[in-house]
Amino acid sequence: MRYTEYLLPTLKETPADAEVVSHRLMLRAGLIRKVAAGIYNYLPLGLRSLRKVEQIVREEMNRAGAHELLMPMVVPAELWQESGRWQQYGRELLRFKDRKEADFCLGPTHEEVITDIVRHEVRSYRQLPLNLYQIQTKFRDEIRPRFGLMRGREFIMKDAYSFDLDDAGADAAYERMYQAYRRIFQRCGLNFRAVEADTGNIGGSSSHEFMVLAESGEDAIVSCDSCEYAANVEKAELRAPATDEPTPTEGLKKVLTPARKSVEEVAAFLNTSPQKLVKTLIVQTDKGETLAVLLRGDRELNDIKLCRLLDCAWVEMAGEEVVLKATGAPSGFAGPVGLKLRILADREVQGLADFITGANEKDAHFTGVNLGRDFAVEAFADLRKAVAGDACPRCEGRLQIWRGIEVGHVFKLGTKYSEALNAVVLDDQGRERVLVMGCYGIGIGRTLASAIEQNHDADGIIWPLPIAPFEVLVVMLNPNDAEVKAAAEQLYAELLGEGVEVLLDDRDERPGAKFKDADLLGIPLRVTVGARGLKDGQVELKERAGGAVAMPAVVKAAEDIAARVRSARVHG
Amino acid sequence: MRYTEYLLPTLKETPADAEVVSHRLMLRAGLIRKVAAGIYNYLPLGLRSLRKVEQIVREEMNRAGAHELLMPMVVPAELWQESGRWQQYGRELLRFKDRKEADFCLGPTHEEVITDIVRHEVRSYRQLPLNLYQIQTKFRDEIRPRFGLMRGREFIMKDAYSFDLDDAGADAAYERMYQAYRRIFQRCGLNFRAVEADTGNIGGSSSHEFMVLAESGEDAIVSCDSCEYAANVEKAELRAPATDEPTPTEGLKKVLTPARKSVEEVAAFLNTSPQKLVKTLIVQTDKGETLAVLLRGDRELNDIKLCRLLDCAWVEMAGEEVVLKATGAPSGFAGPVGLKLRILADREVQGLADFITGANEKDAHFTGVNLGRDFAVEAFADLRKAVAGDACPRCEGRLQIWRGIEVGHVFKLGTKYSEALNAVVLDDQGRERVLVMGCYGIGIGRTLASAIEQNHDADGIIWPLPIAPFEVLVVMLNPNDAEVKAAAEQLYAELLGEGVEVLLDDRDERPGAKFKDADLLGIPLRVTVGARGLKDGQVELKERAGGAVAMPAVVKAAEDIAARVRSARVHG
Structure with a gap:
């Protein structure tokens, strides 16, 4: 290609609203241009690299025995209503009506459409195993699209779906995809890690994310320094702490902490460390419950673990008004003593004695707080985020923390969609069997962006050759x-x-x-x-x-x- | 590929709702499956052929010096408002709001988006000529999607846009695309014809359609039996008829024609031929006007020619109520004598004498009607559809009529979009020049379907090898x-x-x-x-x-x- 005949507009200036390096460099190197929030044009140079990633993905999917097809972007509501996701999926699902007032959505993922195909076209166990995939434009109406292709609204995804007669078959399909994904990201020249992950919106029994390691990654992942264990920090299990029976030595005492609200402020004011505090989070669930969650002062709540415990879709920190009503004090002073809410606590709290909490009173905290004696906890559970140095849940090693960008995600779906849509086949005994499914996604544009996050210097991009334009x-x-x-x-x-x-x-x-x-x-x-x-x-x-x-x-x-x-x- | 491992569901039965042979065979041969009206899955076999058409298109576009990029399917309203098409384009433009209540549409064509790219990235005549294309999923909310991929709502299109400094450059770009299109359809193994066409919704000064010849085609095209002239019947000019001054010989006479409304019924009842009648069409325009159009009894109105004459977007036959109000009689009995409407007539009517028309009275017609003496016509124009045997407008030959399927369309756009969006460059004198554009589309899926319309027998498809799966x-x-x-x-x-x-x-x-x-x-x-x-x-x-x-x-x-x-x- 001759530069003078090409559309390759490089920018000298760093674009103002580009926060991450891949976004900045993709704009500056003339790879993409913004059309609207989270919606981009791929200019010719960007499209060349995109197609290379697509082709690597296609070759490895075909090699793994998957067959490419193409489903539509505009999907009728009926199918999503059948699976129940028309109601459950949040506002990321862009819904609209056509000229005849029929309901449609822009497909953010295609479990429903593929299951509909398979329930009509596959009748016998002899047609299995089957793995079907597409490379297609998708849309998710993200509330805060950002970072260029990293979290766009319209994006290109490879999504594959496997169908098997039983769990053993589904496990084998999952393993084939897992290995195909390893080859794909290796071929793209990326430094990545496969980690255990939560199943989220998609559902299913287990999943792995493929993470490209990069400082700017939105996800934190943990890995063991001595075994193969690796997980998204959301998912990372923690070893139960040693159960030292705590021994109270102090009495409960109220102290004034004027205008000191954060853990750090209170600890500094009382001349102690955050580890001596227990923070009381007032939390609301999507089911309308308000409850309290206790964590050691230096720990962070893992939302996902709490949701799994409560069997709810999401939790959020209560607003000022709710906190005032529940505790009688502005936020920053909540504590478990005398609190009229259901109280859950991270397991680590179980080993603490003589700690500091809020006093449910403005500008006041308690010291010498003790479990049992001063308040009761309904349940202890693993509710905190992992941190570097935590014990590995699988061996005697210690956890390390990395930043990563999720570029692929594989799920064991089980029968969630095949049951909802009644996708069954006859087995060799002539009995009806509900298909066991898996689904497997790769963000094509995000893979490109993450390659830049991992391969650049102060002067620009350093493309791995297999995906260089x-x-x-x-x-x-x-x-x-x-x-x-x-x-x-x-x-x-x-x-x-x-x-x-x-x-x-x-x-x-x-x-x-x-x-x-x-x-x-x-x-x-x-x-x-x-x-x-x-x-x-x-x-x-x-x-x-x-x-x-x-x-x-x-x-x-x-x-x-x-x-x-x-x-x-x-x-x- | 092994059949036993593939998803290739053939059907023995002919699907009930498939009207044309390509639709039937694409369903039966397991190429496509319907998801909703006008929305299809490409199953693996269908996708293979689709990709082959895409690849032929891509190679020929690249060879012609065009550069591939990729624009989004979801397009912000602002750009369409700037061109004015947000208001003008009918309900085929599917409009919706995102979660932040911002207006978007699903792009049915991308003149606005590409012009927006070029106005930002191209500043100098030295960056010209430029031809940019994409192969992308589009959506048009057709009121009556039908014939499978032939007239779908979601469909895959190659759309290219050329930008030049002046008309000469734009003409050269158009010619390059015209030749590339010839090579593309030749390579696909299709029997096609390039014909002059109307510019419709897209606009511009002139255009050609590429028509695959097939009995089932929705379009009629004419071609001369002795010169190169060929045109869509909508566009086909007709040679002005020889101007024999008509000589009235009969007097105006009212005759009873009980319950005879159609031209054929009246002619049979009065024992004459349809050529002796002049039919009076009561027509309404999108601008709200009601008027009368006269045609010889055996001719058909060409809507497009009438719209061009009236400078309106569409015309339709008036309903019963409007006809009754305008003529005083139910439809079937309208005539020009005494009619209080603006009257236009096809040029051919100018040469007629002693003809038969409706009498604006139920169950009555006039015979011996004559121009001038009995009524006045505001203007004569070329308003009828061409038929086989008409004189060629370019030479002494005769026109033939073919059926065809439009698979490609090239337009000289002129400055319609570049002016609206202010896409200008500096020329070698440093003066601002508005870019001269062309646009060039190919329906990828429709090309596939038309290949089947042209290549099949009673047993199934007969693929041309270059696009066989x-x-x-x-x-x-x-x-x-x-x-x-x-x-x-x-x-x-x-x-x-x-x-x-x-x-x-x-x-x-x-x-x-x-x-x-x-x-x-x-x-x-x-x-x-x-x-x-x-x-x-x-x-x-x-x-x-x-x-x-x-x-x-x-x-x-x-x-x-x-x-x-x-x-x-x-x-x-």
Whole structure:
């Protein structure tokens, strides 16, 4: 491709509203442009990389025995009503009416549509196992779309669905997908980790997320420093703490803590550490209950664990008004002593004595608070978020914390959708059996963005070669120098002839501007054709990653470079 | 691909609601399944052919110098408001609000979005010419979706947009697209014709449609039997009739025509031919006007020509109530004599004398009606539809009529969108110039359906090889015969090794059922591996088109077949 004929608008300035590096670099390198909140155009360069990720995904899905099909983006309400998600799914499901006032939604995921296909077309166990996938545009009306392609509203996803006669078959399908996902992200050149995860909106019995490790990741994940255990922090189980019976030594005492509301403020004011406090969170559920949850002062509540305990869809911190009504005090001073709410506590609280809590009174806390003696807890459970150094739940190791970006998610769905939609087959005895399902998603655009989060420097993107928009950039230093122009054109033609994907920077720009753009675009190999090198019959070959420089002879540069590119391509 | 592992549900019965052959065969051959009115799943086999059409389109667009990008399906109202189409476009534009009550639509076409990209990213004439395209899912909320993929609501389209500095550049871009379209439909193996067409909803100064010729086509097209002239019948100009001054010989006379309302009924009752009648159509426009249009009795009104004359968006036949009010009689008896409406007439009426019209009175007509003497016409114009045998507007030839399916449409847009959105560049003198645009669409799914309309027989589809889902079908006649099974498996493996796309029918079914499905699926080459042939060391090779049979030796069958496939593939 010739730069002068291409639409490749790079930006010198950092766009104001781009918060994460992949978003900034995708805008600056001319890969995407915003159309509306969470809705983007893929410009030609961005689309090239997107298609490469798609193709890697497609090849590995096909290799794993899955079959590609294509379902519609506009889905009739009936199917979602049958599964019950028309009512349950929140406002991320964009619902609308067509001109005949019939209800439709933009599909955010396609369990219902695929199950509808399979219940009509698959009747016998002999048609199983079956794994069907699509690579398709989806829409989720996120309340706060952000970070460019990382959390968009319209996005491209690969979603696969497996159908089996029994759990053993479904487990095998899950394992095949798990291995296919490992190959996909390896082939994309990404540093990732598969972790145990919560099943959320999709449902099912268990799931793994594939996380690309990056500082900017929205998700925290834990992994053990000595065994294979890894999980989303939301999901991470914690080993039950050693049960030291706590021994009260102090009496309950009210102390004034004027205007000190946060754990840190109270601890500092009372000259102690946050670990000596027990915080009392007043929480509301989607079912309308208000309750109190106790955690050690330095811990954070894990919403997901609490929801699982309460069997509810979501919890949120109560607002000022509810707190005042429930505790008699403004927020910041809640405590369990005398509280007229159901009280749950993290297991860790069970081992504490003589701790500090709010006194349910403005500007006051209690010290010397003790379980049993001063208040009662209905249940203790694992309710806190894991932190670095926590004991591994599986071995004697310690947990580490990483930041990650979820790029893939595999679920064992069980019979949630096949039961709701009555997707059954006859087994070899002629008995009806409800299909056992799995579902498997990859965010294609998000994979691209996460590759940039993981592979960049201050100057721009550093593409892994398998998903780079072009493999080689030929910089023609001065297009007005006939010799330079001829040599660069010839090299360009030779590389194309070798089957290399090459961008020729034939613009009439200063060398500095061309090199700056080259670093920004991040094409793995840069070949500079200039008058100085040509005097010695050489061109300059520079690797974007690492910056290693070589000076191959111009006469055999194309051959050398093509050989390097071929060896760097991952054929899987 | 092994049939037993694939999702390929063929139907023996003809689906009840499928009116055209492509719809019936796409359902029966397991290519598509309906999700809702005008919304379909592409099953694996259908998607394979769809992707082949896409790939041919992509290759030819790239060869023509166009660059692929990808715009969103969900488009903010603002852009459509800027062009004015938010108001003008009918209810086919599906409008909805997101969770924040912002207005969006599902893009039925992307002139606004692409013009928005270009006005931001293209500033100089040096960035021109530019042609950008996408292959993308679109939605039009058709009032009457029908014929399967032929007139769906959600559909896949290739839409390209060219941007040039001046009309000469735009004309060259149009010509490049016109030639690319010819190559695309040639490579797809289709019999098509490019015809002059109306610009409709999209606008612009001129356009061509690419029509696949098929009896079932929704469009009628005309072509000259001696020159290159061809046009959609909506657009087809007619040569002005020779101006014989008509000579009245009869007096105006009212005759009773009890319950005779149609032209045919009245002509038969009065023992004359429809050509002796002039019919009076009472018509209403979108601007609220009611007027009368006169045509010779055997002619049909061309709505598009009337709209162009009246500069309105649509016209419709007036309802019973309006006719009664305007003429004083029920419909079927309207006539120009004494009519208090604006009267327009087709030019042909100008040459008629002593004709028959309605009398604006129930059960009565006039005979001996004459222009000028009995009533006045405001204007004569070309308002009728062309019919076979009409004179060519360009030469001395005669027009023929064909049925066709519109699969592509190219438009010279001029500055309609670039002016509305202020898409300007600086020319080499530093002056601002409004970009001159073209747009170019291909219905990908409709191309597939039209290929079937044109290539089928009573038994099923007859795919042109370049867009067939598989190139070769290997039928393993009896999978329980070890020798047959081994030979078929080996042939299958050898063909895959040769790079041939092959489907292996390894089902345990009767030969008759397998041959029936083979004919239905329409894969170009069928190889049957059976015990009888193997005795002589042969397999049977049958062409789906034409039915020619050969008996190659099994040992060199793969090589022979691969050679045939390679020569049949169109490399463009």
